[in-house]
Amino acid sequence: MIQQPRAAVPTRGLIRAEIRARRTSRSLAEQHADDQLRDARVLALVSELLDGHASSGAATLACYLSRPGEPGTLDLVGELAEHYRLLVPKLSVDKNGRRRPAPDWALFEGTDQLVPGVFGIPDPAGLGLGGAALRQADVVIAAALCAGVDGSRLGTGGGWFDRALLHRRADAPVIVLLNEDEVRQAPQEPHDQPVHWLVTPHRTIKTTCADQPGQLTATTGS
Structure with a gap:
């Protein structure tokens, strides 16, 4: 019996390029409504x-x-800060003008306290608290290009969040925010960290990684 060749699995680079292109094509009105x-x-x-x-x-x-x-x-961070203490990534250079070698966090003190940062990402003006500050977080909301119901996540390629999440408490769930067409299983590498919830404009999805021992749970449906 002649076996058909298996369909090629898209590489992480191809997936990133595809998703970035789709995001770029979306109008500001679409983005705002989905947000x-x-x-x-x-x-x-x-x-x-x-x-x-x-x-x-x-x-x-x-x-x-x-x-x-x-x-x-x-x-979103403005609304969260009305109810919770909020940590946000600090990506800019350190006080000596050097790029930070490791993940860092700062307290969110309002959007008026954000300054232009690297890669177009806003940066908190306050002092960095260090990567270990993430252990204070009861819930982590992470960036992603795509993520799957199996808990796999694909980031932008710098590895920042994978390194940062090493400091997460085991009972602190990780949520990623996605567009509807970005819910897809992502090829994983040994350093990749799993996620527990996916949130799109129309779905809240609990991944298969969400019921680990000590993990907070919720019953929100899809």
Whole structure:
């Protein structure tokens, strides 16, 4: 029997290029409408995940600051900061003008305290607290280009979040924000860190990695 050749699996580079091209093609109006829908879902999920585990005002979250074209978080972080202590990535150079060699976090103190940063990503003006500050976070909202229901995640290629998530507490779930067509299994490498929830404008998806021992759970449906 003649066997048909297996379809080639897209490389990580090809997947990244494909998703970046689709994101670039979306209008600002489409992005804004999707951000509003996604933000509502994130706020509901975070509230449910923290129910009974941390009281409002006492919990700490960590959330990425979006660059143009990404699922937006600049409105979201403002809403989160009204209810929770919020950590955001600090990517800019250090006080000596050198690029930071390791992940760093700072307290979010308002959008008016953000300055232009590297790669078009806003940067908090406050002092860095170090990578280990992520252990304070009860929930982490991470950037991604795509992610799968198996918990696989594909980032932009720099490895920042994979290194940062090594400091995450084992009971702190990781949420990624995606567009509808970015829910797809991602080829993984040994350093890649799993994620537990995917949030799109129209779906909240619990991944198969979400029920690890000690993991916070929620019942939000799709």
